[in-house]
Amino acid sequence: MIKFAGLLFPVLITALSFQTALAQDEKTALVPLPSVQDFSKGKDGWSFGLGLGIEYETAYEGSDEFGFELQPAGAVQWRSGDDVFFFAGEALGWRGLRSDTWLLEAAVAFDEGREESDSDDGHLDGLGDQDESVELVLQGRRAFAADWRNWLVGRVVTGGDGTLxxxxxxxxxxxxxxxxxxxxxxxxxxxxxxxxxxxxxxxxAQAAASGLDETTLSGGLRSIGIDYNYRHYINENWQIYGEALFEYYSSEVRDSPIARSNYEAEVGVGFIYIF
Incomplete structure (x- = not known):
């Protein structure tokens, strides 16, 4: 019995060490959130993912026209511990994990603006094209526990066209x-x-050119929204993702002649190859 215990003890130590190493290997993401792209697989240094998605969405904010649009997917990332620097689509930024329950992010993003041609039915005729702009995006998430099961989120987007x-x-x-x-x-x-x-x-000027009533909004509540994100590894390199968004506008926004619909919605799906 003593001899058996002497053999069993190192076996248990080895098994526990293996389980610990396995658990460490499994914890590959900076935070386990499907909405946060992380291709590092737990390793410091460069990582790269490239893919393509298709979205079915409203043509512009407030539109009642829908259409399909192809979108590039993926990102170039550099990770150092709990910090990730990234270039993803039209955004360049940083995100970092602090105290296991704080995820902070800052990015400079590009906004395409709006063009009259975005409406195939001519609902934007006379309103003119809006210039492209650069925005600063600041975001924070505070998890209730280190497992990131539930959290609070706050985001501020500001630039040449105001603040959201x-x-x-x-x-x-x-x-x-x-x-x-x-x-x-x-x-x-x-x-x-x-x-x-x-x-x-x-x-x-827009009212005279378009025939729409002159409208001035005061700001405040814009909408109540819900979004859903999904992500799954098909194999070591291929990843599938999906997302859905529904945003219901406030009464002030709904009263604008530009808002031909009471809501904005989009659904998207795509694939990413991780190098």
């Missing part, structure tokens, strides 16, 4: 800790008067 703020709560489904699975966020969105009028306001 988002505040809400989120929940993650499943037990994966590699950034796969699914999550849902429920948010309230606010905008200042400049941001509101950029999207839904009509000045005197």
């Amino acid at each position: 703020g988002l505040f809400g709560v989120g929940h993650r489904f499943g037990n994966q800790i590699d950034g796969t699975g699914s999550e849902v966020n429920l948010v309230a969105v606010f905008h200042d008067s400049e941001y509101a009028n950029t999207g839904f306001g009509i000045d005197a």
Whole structure:
């Protein structure tokens, strides 16, 4: 019996060490959230993912026209511990994990603006084209526990066209800790008067050119929204993702002649190859 115990002890130590190493290997993502791209697989240094997605979405904010659009997917990332620097689509930024329950992010993003041709039915005729702009995006998530099952989220987007703020709560489904699975966020969105009028306001010149009523918004509550994100590894290199968004506008936004629909919605799916 003593001899057996002497043999069993090192076996148990080896098994526990293997389980610990396995658990460490499995925790590949900076945070286990499907909405946060992380191709590092737990390793410091460069990582790269490239893919393509297709989205079915409203033609512009407030539109009642829908269409399909191809979108590039993926990112170039450099990770050092709990910090990731990234270039993804039209955004260049940093995100970092602090105290296991704080995820902070800052990015400079590019906004394409709006063109009259975005409406195939001519609903934007006379409103003119909006210039492209650069925006600063600041975001923070505060998890209730280190497993990132539930959290609070806040985001501020500001630039040449005003400021937008988002505040809400989120929940993650499943037990994966590699950034796969699914999550849902429920948010309230606010905008200042400049941001509101950029999207839904009509000045005197636009009213004369378009025939629409002159409209000025005061800012405040913009919408209540819900979004869903899904991510899954098909194999070591291929990843499939999906996303859905529904945003219901406030009464002030709905009263704008530009808002031909009471809501904005989009659904997307795509594939990413991780090098």
